Amino acid sequence: MTTINEEPYRSYRVPRAHRDWLIDPPLDANADALAENLRNAADWNLQIGGQSIASFRKRARHELIHTAIDYVSSYRDLPNICSSCSTDRPLVMAGHQPELFHPGVWFKNFVLSQLGQSLSTMAINLIVDNDICRARSIRVPTLRSGKPATETIAFDRPSAVVPYEMADIDDREAFQTFGRRVARTIAPLVDHPCIEQLWPEAVQAADRTGNIGLSLAQSRHQIESQLGLSTLEVPLSRLCEGPAFCEFVLHLIRELPRLHDCYNESVVAYRIAHHIRSNSHPVPELACRDGWYEAPLWIYDETNRQRRALFARVSDEKIELSDLASTHLTISNHGDPSATAAELLERLQNNVRLRPRALVTTMYARLVLSDLFLHGIGGGKYDQLNDTIIRRFFDIAPPHFTVLSATFTPLGESVGSDDASSDQLRQSIRRTRFQPEHFADQADLPIDLVQEKRELLSDIPPRGDKQSWHDRITAINTDLSARLDDLRWQLADQLNQVNRREAQRRLLSSRDYSFCIYPLQEMGEMFAAIARGEANPLGQQEVATTPRHA
Structure with a gap:
């Protein structure tokens, strides 16, 4: 086996000032990054599911595109996007949880759409709905007795902490009135916040789906369409119910002892390089219990919606999957990987969810589904750990990814400046x-x-x-x-x-407020201008490189 040299970890600085941004590599270098990823992928000597990585990628993308078209068509028209859909075109992808995130996260979708157009690629946003729905409220700034303050506005009553795909709306009245309550709270600071356009779409989506994550994601995607963005979207949960993802998961499970070594060694190296003492940061090491190997996957079901660690045990005859408590699946270890995947899919149709953890999510997205992945700063920082795992486990140079974020905090400018600090x-x-x-x-x-x-x-x-x-x-x-x-x-x-x-x-000036509290036109124009490369280039930051063992 050849040794793929490991590169130093990169350090990304959050753009703090209003209208500042970070794009690394710069916009005009993304074409080169995409081209290099395509050249390198053509040379990968890998097999997944009993077929070459090239054949597997093409089949997985066919499944991805058709799943995305089917999903988006359920709530909006797609004539322009569908006409350019093809598994032969390069594919650029981004992803995030379906939450009311801050503007810096939303900025990714503007760049995703622009790169799709400028690089003649397909642009698909991955809705990571297997992540936990931790809060059903947002903080909203306001003025109280003429002084800045914040209020917490809920769109649903507190409920069990479950994945977004399992998070149903419990209080429909709270959900329906959320937009008015947010607009009323932010009114002393913002005349026409985005929530006024966003929330009627969210209420319609809630009527269609009853699900928090889908309601938030579909309403945002509708607003993006009105702003001229051209992307497809797809929930990760729906891709996990297809044969390609099952075959990828089984590829990892069949080599779980070796994956354990690569994964855990990479985690330890990351902690040493970043002087991290916590055993749970950035992720825990994978465990082994009585011959059961922990996989970097979650398992949950309709009966128990809490995410549990998945453990696996593999023999020549069978593959056993379990949470080591209430759930246990056994499938035959066929000589034909596609037959094993088909049997696993059939077992999973009994309301059992098998979902990737964060590192496997981006591993699958970067190696199989896309040719260039767009990360936020947090994702870009931690996915460098994934780079190390990919090098060690697959023995290939990991694909380049782009890291980007922007800061839109106009409210801080309303506070007068002082002559002295x-x-x-x-x-x-x-x-x-x-x-x-x-x-x-x-x-x-x-x-x-x-x-x-x-x-x-x-x-x-x-x-x-x-x-x-x-x-x-x-x-x-x-x-x-x-x-x-x-x-x-x-x-x-x-x-x-x-x-x-x-x-x-x-x-x-907090960066953490939801994008929905800000004026849509001003924010959209700023993000679109940066994505087109028309904004002041002083906003682009240099990105420092830190040696692994500094």
């Missing part, structure tokens, strides 16, 4: 005590003492002869500083005001 004011207060002579033009200080201190500072005695000099400096500082009490009170009051405004600015 809190750091500057704190430094000035300290100087009133230890360098009071610097304030001679702002207070009535004895000229003789000011002059004496300056002379002492210009003639510092050598070490060992400084005690009397030091005592005199201290006495002068004490005398002069006592005369600056009024100035110090003024500076302290100014510092308190600046601190309050900085706190208000931080509260209103």
